[in-house]
Amino acid sequence: MSVMNESSPFFDRELSWVAFNGRVLQEAAAPSVPLYERLKFLAIYSSNLDEFFRVRVAGIRSLMSLKKSKREKLALDPAELLQRIYQAVDRQQEEFGRIFRELLQELEAHGVMLIREEEALSEKQMIFLREYFREKISAFIESEILDDEDSAFLRNRALYFTVALRHLKDEDRQEVGMVTIPSDACSRFIELPAPEGEHHIIFLDDAVRFNLVSLFPDHDVVGAYAIKLNRDADLHIEDEFAGDLVKKIHQALQRRETGVPARFLYDPAMPADLLTSVRKRFGLKKEDLFPGGRYHNFHDFFGFPNPLGAVVRDEELPALGYPPFDAAESMFDAVAERSHLLHFPYMRYGPVVRFLEEAASDAHVEQISITLYRVASHSAIAEALIAAAESGKKVNVFMEIKARFDEEANIYWSEKMKEAGVNVMYSFPGLKVHAKLYHIVRRESGKKRGYAFLGTGNFNEKTAGLYCDHGYFTASPEVLKEVAAVFAILAKRKVGYEFSTLLVAQFNLRREFNRLIDREIEHAKAGRQASIIMKMNSLEDPKIIRRLYRASQAGVRITLIIRGICCLVPGVPGISETIVVRSIVDRYLEHARVYVFGNDGDEEVWLASADMMRRNLNRRIEVAFPVREADLRAEILEIIRLQLADNSKARSIDSAQMNTFIRDDSGTTVRAQVDTWRFLHDFHRDA
Secondary structure, eight states, X not given: OEEEETTEEEOOHHHHHHHHHHHHHHHHHOTTSOHHHHHHHHHHHHHHHHHHIIIIIHHHHHHTXXXXXXXXXXXXXXXXXXXXXXXXXXXXXXXHHHHHHHHHHHHHHTTEEEEOOXXXXXXXXXXXXXXXIIIIIGGGOOEEEEOTTOOOOOOTTOEEEEEEEEETTEEEEEEEEEEEEOTTTSOSEXXXXXXXXXXXEEEHHHHHHTTGGGTSTTEEEEEEEEEEEEEOOOOOOSOXXXXXXXXXXXXXXXXXXXXXXXXXXXXXXXXXXXXXXXXXXXXXXXXXXXXXXXXXXXXXXXXXXXXXXXXXXOXXXXXXXXXXXXXXXXXXXXXXXXXXXXXXXXXXXXXXHHHHHHHHHOTTEEEEEEEESSOOSSOHHHHHHHHHHHTTOEEEEEEOTTSTTOHHHHHHHHHHHHHTTOEEEOOXXXXXXXXOEEXXXXXXXXXXXXXXXXXXXXXXXXXXXXXXXEEEEEOOHHHHHHHHHHHHHHHHOOOOOOOSSSEETTTTHHHHHHHHHHHHHHHHHTTSOOEEEEEESOBOOHHHHHHHHHHHHTTOEEEEXXXXXXOBOOOOTTTTTTEEEXXXXXXXXXXXXXXXXXXXXXXXXXXXXXXXXXXXXXXXXOEEEEOOOHXXXXXXXXXXXXXXXXXXXXXXXXXTOOOEEOOOSSSOOOOXXXXXXXXXXXXXXXX
């Protein structure tokens, strides 16, 4: 924990993130989680950690080059912070290895063998593997013997073997080979012939390893050691305020692949002299080196073959229909009648797409406007917008092309939409547009009428099946007026609009959230009911945290449900003792932002695209919107109640961020995500 001052204890953001990834690792370790879901959580942990080093750790390391006078102004010395991160990650990596070995034993108990030693291969399997290597792998292999003068280049995140070689004609002649492991072109896992009732699988790495001798004739292969280099993945865009931003992002994406080393992973079995030689050849510093394991890129376990079927997976929870939409001939009729709320992934995402598809083909629709942040690679939403433009409608798309790791997909779709006649607008300089809105203008009885969708999650059909989010369909005039204003601001770059229904970052979101917190403080001081519930991905903004501390000191009961980063320290006597923080990690990723203010029994419920982070409040366009319909508000509150009652997957985030599971003696098991599905299933069945 780093301390801002005596009255404002503050967890370091990076260490809090490491603690969050530890919660992912807990799911991989849990015997109650089905076997292949545990493998999935190892893959998620690995993927998360990879990105963390490529972005956050790389950024911290860049601070090391600052002058001492500037480093002293930071909350925590970069060198000390890096040391604490490395220590925490090292402990987790040890646990990761233990869990992986345990899962291998469980796989074997189910008849699934991951073969990792050449001696374990039968003669039939070895013949199969040689043929497989020759026919399906060798064409993608790049291999070379490095000269002493060579300064080799490693591609970002690619897998390689460093190979220790001895020349057959001169045994004193030691050489170093480099071989690619072509996981980008070949399946990472290969299924081998096996006895009946068994399933034998081998890493692509080992298929290459066991055939290295064919790549280096006239040499003995002394050893082969896996390596991987992560490079700084932040996009460093020079002067967003001038020139062609798309072109600059294209250039920055190319630089990302050749960026500064962030983490060089190597097999710890590699001899020290070979590691030194490799480090010098690749121009690496000692602080770039991190011992890993025999295998890297564990995120490939998302695709680990499953010959066992559903028995080793979570019980299926099929996405639910929504009767008012299912029965409606037209989405316009259903939304014109009243507002609606859907909850993903428990409910089908189809209506979000259907509304746009209907708008594209409806002769009365004149205009569609939408914000896009992370677009699916195969996007029915983008296709609907293209169809609308091709049918002569005015289509405005605000495309955020600076969404990290989705820049290329977003540029692809923006260019494709432009070709179809869509009016594509790009990022504000220095800002990201993170709001989740679309606005449809339709002419009815000679007058224009608006329809809108506002959400907490991206317009992405793929992630909608994995991320917990809420989506609100409405034709409310007061909401539509301000949704239209948001798009006018985006199109015309105008400021100064006074919002009264929506809360919009850069305009009134921070001010109004401050007011809502302060109102609870006044209720508490007057002896009235005062409570705050905030559910979000991350809480990091110092000003919001200080205000929550003041609310706690006034006696406001505060419950925070936070999946990821939490820089607030709960339970500190005299500062935050009325604040409780819990985190839920389960089969779906908790992504929704929900803010509930007790208001002396007259609860206000807000849904938002924004977390309480400096970047969201200061450097993004975000939108929060009220849920004022009593029936819809009750749905949200019931889902929140289940999250607060969870005694299966909820962890307590205490003053030490220990990730302690919350258990109780009620005798009733509550698993919020499964019980939310059941609630929605029964609620809409009986409606």
